[in-house]
Amino acid sequence: MAELSIANVTKRFGETEVLKGVSLDIADGEFVSLVGPSGCGKSTLLRIIAGLEAQSSGDIRIGGQSVAGHRAADRNLSMVFQSYALYPHLSVGENIAVPLKMRRLNGLQRLPVVGRLMPGARAMADEIGQDVEHAAQMLEIAHLLDRKPGQLSGGQRQRVALGRALVREPSAFLLDEPLSNLDAKLRVQTRAEIAQLHRRLAATFIYVTHDQVEAMTMSDRIAVMMGGRILQCASPEVVYDDPDRIEVAEFIGSPKINILPVEVDEDGQLVLAGRLLDLALPGRGKGVASLGLRPEALRLAGEQAPLRGHVVHSENLGSEMFVQIELQDQAQRVTLRATPHQRRALGLGAAVGLDFEAGNALIFDADGARVRTVAKVGLSKAEVA
């Protein structure tokens, strides 16, 4: 177990710069997710940490030691691959035993057939067998040890891959989209199991995924990556409620956050589609900004509401429902989270008014950076008239 620190890592493939100076400190025993759309460099970063790829510049430290120039094998990290990457010719038990054999047995003891006759080989083989058994029991795959990977289901293979990773005690676990080949139901189940495993092992986990739900549900911290940079790294709650940038706000959260273009007038007050809002950005001049509203931040309101429109689509999920509303003044849709007993008011084509608490609005400036100093102002008389 060890803490891990990534300092200013860049990576270029020819002309393209995939990582543009990534820094991240991960504490011992922490579960950090690297999340972002495909091509954002998250897998490349993981492979650089693993030692499978060399960084162009920057440094990786594991337990305070720089691992620059260390081979993957010498970094004492475990990795679970998206495709599981089990050895097809070895049984489940042999697959899990490989990392132990490669580390505990010497070259002579690893030789086929004669290796068993080498001094100490038998005792070591027994020890490895026990460790494999232990890992298999933890993952509930002890009954599969004699099968070949080809005879297993996707979920079982996934467990074997986990078993191979955790059978030795690595400094950290690296997981590269381990759930993306599973069906939806199994994914939810395995998600919970991996989170439990993390608590049980109290080991450092670095988890790469493009699925923000996985990141939200399992991590201590989420690092949102885009375009080769970490935009924000914080706990799931902070990333969701208090995003630093508009890209983060848009990526995290399902359904997606509603982004409405607003204008800032001379006094810094926000204007949405010609209507003044009770929000102002002190110290800002005339310009444009974006107003971010989570679906649950919107409330149904009467005729005087700042947003008006009509229902164009709704999805009832049982416990909640998501309603798409086309706004009157702008050719834009917003998503509202409603409770199912509000359904009657939300039939297709129904005219609805929406308002929101000023405190739930997320304001981003023209560059997409979050504006945190927002003042609540009373609406001027001119507007009321």
Next chain:
Amino acid sequence: MTRDWWKHLILMLGVIVVIAPFYMMVSYSFKSPGEIDRGEGGFFGRQEMMVDERCVKLRDPSRDDIAAAAPDYPGLSDSEIRDALVSAAEADCSMRPVVFNYTKAFTEAPLLRYLLNGVIVTASIFLIQVVVALPAAYALAKLKFWGREAVFGLVLFCLLIPVHAIALPLYIMLAKLGLTNTYAALVVPWTISVFGIFLMRQFFMTVPDDLIDAARMDGMGEFAIVWRVMLPTAIPALLAFAIFSVVAHWNDYFWPRIVVTGNRDLFTPPLGLREFKGDGDGSFFGPMMATATVIVMPLIVAFLLAQKRFIEGITLSGMK
């Protein structure tokens, strides 16, 4: 009859063309010389008792033999004793043609020795080819290094060079090193198989990179990956290559004929066939075909055993 009957007809014709020489070979190996010359006796021949003329000639009684045999034939003249001895020899030397052909095959020349030589030579060639080709193919398929494409281009280029074009320089090289008439001369020129490198490289391209990365994470070095991960996954392709390699070198007549000039102990099976070529003292087609049958038999058996995996390997569908 299905619509594709004509395809089967063409295939059947092809089969006949391919099978016919084998049919002749096996059939001749059963027949007596007379039946072979006259082209009669069907597939198995009539299997009538025949007399081995050479065997009788070898036992032609001398004056001493007749004198020694005289007490056994009381009251007979020397010429009568001689006739009796000759007919006894003829009785001893008469046998079924199939027995004659196959015993001749093994007694006329040290065929077992030749077969052993064949096994030693083909096995050594194949093993060294694998030892060279697997790491080379792995590097060409999975490692990134400067000039990789150029090296692979060279491999492809080498595929275009016919053996016969470089036979003479090779021979001179071996002769200057004093290696002619050794196993080394039979083995060394074939140890680097560009075809093997090419075939294995194509197969390794289909092995997922994740598998190799997983092996690296598990603590394997590059050579360990070749032998512990790539080799076992490449068994079908390796079997296909084995058949190509073993068949080519087991059947090779050209190269052994060049580098093995005197020493019959180094003859490979095809060279053994030369023992029966008719140099004036009559044809030995029966024993010759029996030898040929014995020589091809190991290949046919091996192919039948490996057939399923062999075809898998050719289609490069080893990874499920």
